[in-house]
Amino acid sequence: MFNNKAREKNISRASDKLSSISFFCPAYHDEKNLPMLIPKVHKFLSNIADIFEIIIIEDGSPDNTGGVADELSLKYSNARVIHHKNNLGYGATLKQGFQESCYEYVMYTDGDYQYDVYEFEPYLNLLYDADIISGYVDNNRKAVSTVRKLQSFLFNTIICVFFVTYVKDINCSLKIYKRHVLDNIIIRSDSAFIDAEMLLRAKKANFVIKYFPVTHYQREAGIANGSKPNVILKTILDMIKFRFGVL
Amino acid sequence: MHINMIHINNKIVITGCGGMLGEAVYREFKNISDVYASDIDCNESWLDFLDVSLEQDVIDYLEKIKPDYIIHLAAKTDMEYCERNSDDAYFTNRDGVSYIVKYANKYSIPLVYISTAGIFDGKKDFYTENDRPNPLSIYGKSKYEGEIEAGKAYKSIIIRAGWMMGGGPKKDKKFVNKIIKQINTGAQKLNVVNDKFGTPCYTYNLAKSIYFLLNNEHYGIYHGTCDGDCSRYNFAIALVEYLGLKDKIYIEEVSSDFFKDSYFAPRPYSEKLINIKLKKIAPHLTKDWKIYLKEYTKRFNWIL
Numbered sequence: 001m002f003n004n005k006a007r008e009k010n011i012s013r014a015s016d017k018l019s020s021i022s023f024f025c026p027a028y029h030d031e032k033n034l035p036m037l038i039p040k041v042h043k044f045l046s047n048i049a050d051i052f053e054i055i056i057i058e059d060g061s062p063d064n065t066g067g068v069a070d071e072l073s074l075k076y077s078n079a080r081v082i083h084h085k086n087n088l089g090y091g092a093t094l095k096q097g098f099q100e101s102c103y104e105y106v107m108y109t110d111g112d113y114q115y116d117v118y119e120f121e122p123y124l125n126l127l128y129d130a131d132i133i134s135g136y137v138d139n140n141r142k143a144v145s146t147v148r149k150l151q152s153f154l155f156n157t158i159i160c161v162f163f164v165t166y167v168k169d170i171n172c173s174l175k176i177y178k179r180h181v182l183d184n185i186i187i188r189s190d191s192a193f194i195d196a197e198m199l200l201r202a203k204k205a206n207f208v209i210k211y212f213p214v215t216h217y218q219r220e221a222g223i224a225n226g227s228k229p230n231v232i233l234k235t236i237l238d239m240i241k242f243r244f245g246v247l
Numbered sequence: 248m249h250i251n252m253i254h255i256n257n258k259i260v261i262t263g264c265g266g267m268l269g270e271a272v273y274r275e276f277k278n279i280s281d282v283y284a285s286d287i288d289c290n291e292s293w294l295d296f297l298d299v300s301l302e303q304d305v306i307d308y309l310e311k312i313k314p315d316y317i318i319h320l321a322a323k324t325d326m327e328y329c330e331r332n333s334d335d336a337y338f339t340n341r342d343g344v345s346y347i348v349k350y351a352n353k354y355s356i357p358l359v360y361i362s363t364a365g366i367f368d369g370k371k372d373f374y375t376e377n378d379r380p381n382p383l384s385i386y387g388k389s390k391y392e393g394e395i396e397a398g399k400a401y402k403s404i405i406i407r408a409g410w411m412m413g414g415g416p417k418k419d420k421k422f423v424n425k426i427i428k429q430i431n432t433g434a435q436k437l438n439v440v441n442d443k444f445g446t447p448c449y450t451y452n453l454a455k456s457i458y459f460l461l462n463n464e465h466y467g468i469y470h471g472t473c474d475g476d477c478s479r480y481n482f483a484i485a486l487v488e489y490l491g492l493k494d495k496i497y498i499e500e501v502s503s504d505f506f507k508d509s510y511f512a513p514r515p516y517s518e519k520l521i522n523i524k525l526k527k528i529a530p531h532l533t534k535d536w537k538i539y540l541k542e543y544t545k546r547f548n549w550i551l
Contacts, residue, residue, distance in 0.1 A: 019548050020545055020546065051545045095278060098278070099274075099275075099278060102451065102542070102546050103545075103546060104548070183274065184292075186277050186278055186282075187278040188255060188278065190255075
């Protein structure tokens with residue numbers, strides 16, 4: 001229903017520089033990763049957009065992630081940090097990132113530096129006729145343990161079967177959303193189901209999603225939280241709620 | 248751990264949500280609760296029709312939804328229209344509020360009402376939350392009476408806004424878009440008054456303040472403007488600079504008399520507000536108006 005409207009609104013053209021872009025990353029246990037990620041992001045955004053902002057959302061990390069993020073925001077004038085007093089989790093942090101981002105395009109990746117934002121570059125022209133562009137990694141090329149690979153495969157398969165749709169590598173955190181998508185869909189999930197929820201809602205509203213291949217790099221520092229039992233449980237609960245229209 | 252009062256399953260009714268502030272408030276709340284947005288101009292697919300000046304319609308709408316919170320933005324804000332149609336101004340800006348309050352008190356739910364710097368007479372240099380209102384125009388009078396009505400709610404948050412900026416090319420009905428529209432039609436010289444002073448107010452920022460006050464149950468009267476103040480002339484100079492048009496657009500200082508035929512409603516000399524109360528409880532919430540103006544100019548494609 002939003003499709004035609006979306007087309008009309010899409011005045012920015014991807015062949016030139018993007019009009020304006022917000023970048024955000026959730027950061028937890030990333031004191032060593034942020035100093036590698038943010039300078040690279042800054043350089044990349046300077047190349048592809050006239051106006052941009054960088055938002056680091058520090059999710060109550062017990063290490064010095066917050067301090068490192070603050071230092072980076074002093075160094076880069078268009079970067080800012082949001083601190084959570086307590087650890088609210090990945091979904092809630094992502095949700096806040098979307099909430100805080102104000103520009104025409106919204107890009108995100110995780111603070112753990114497992115993706116290279118430069119991999120967007122050859123595929124930015126997909127934004128000509130897509131409302132969302134999302135990276136995907138071949139499951140067998142993911143830089144994670146076999147158990148995580150299996151989890152990821154299962155999650156994707158379940159979503160596709162459960163919702164009778166096709167979405168690729170849902171939780172790949174290298175995506176760009178156009179502003180009008182974010183303005184027209186609601187986001188309810190606070191769990192890691194958020195990625196799936198947003199893609200499913202966007203599909204339902206006839207927004208166009210295009211995928212491009214990316215590399216998943218080995219984590220150099222920090223810890224992952226994705227396979228903790230309570231994280232998985234919350235995600236499954238949100239999925240069931242969403243399926244039955246009560247999320 | 249901080250517990251959010253406003254929950255994802257809470258129902259929030261936002262009236263007058265099709266306007267420039269409504270856009271920001273809808274965006275702020277749509278992902279954190281169940282939002283029911285309405286307006287008399289249904290310019291978005293997510294808006295219901297509701298004319299708040301019709302008592303039975305308001306009752307029916309609220310009884311059907313049974314909201315947990317109400318954010319009442321609906322108002323007649325065109326000052327010249329209000330001067331010419333005073334009955335209509337009072338029906339919406341005063342009576343509309345009283346219908347909403349009646350419902351809010353029946354179920355003891357919190358109500359947010361947005362008021363204006365226009366309730367003051369402008370004789371003082373700046374106004375705090377405790378200064379005595381003395382409105383000059385029909386708009387100011389009707390909004391002040393609306394404020395008195397809103398104050399009768401058991402749980403009310405009254406926030407006085409300043410010179411509004413926000414909404415972008417599509418929804419901004421105020422100064423920024425008026426100036427940009429002139430530039431877009433080819434004007435190279437703009438006449439801007441230098442004898443009216445006020446405090447700008449950024450809708451996206453005000454929306455955050457509304458959330459903060461509501462979520463933390465800080466009831467009472469607040470000023471919701473940015474920090475700092477300026478004249479219309481100072482504001483226009485900054486706007487043109489941030490648009491990168493400093494060398495192309497000349498701004499001529501004129502007195503209000505210059506526009507007295509088209510803007511005939513009495514406007515206070517000073518509409519400067521300082522937000523002492525909000526600043527005390529949430530110093531992080533507001534910044535200098537220039538920071539927000541700069542952000543605002545970059546946020547949209549104004550096609551200049």
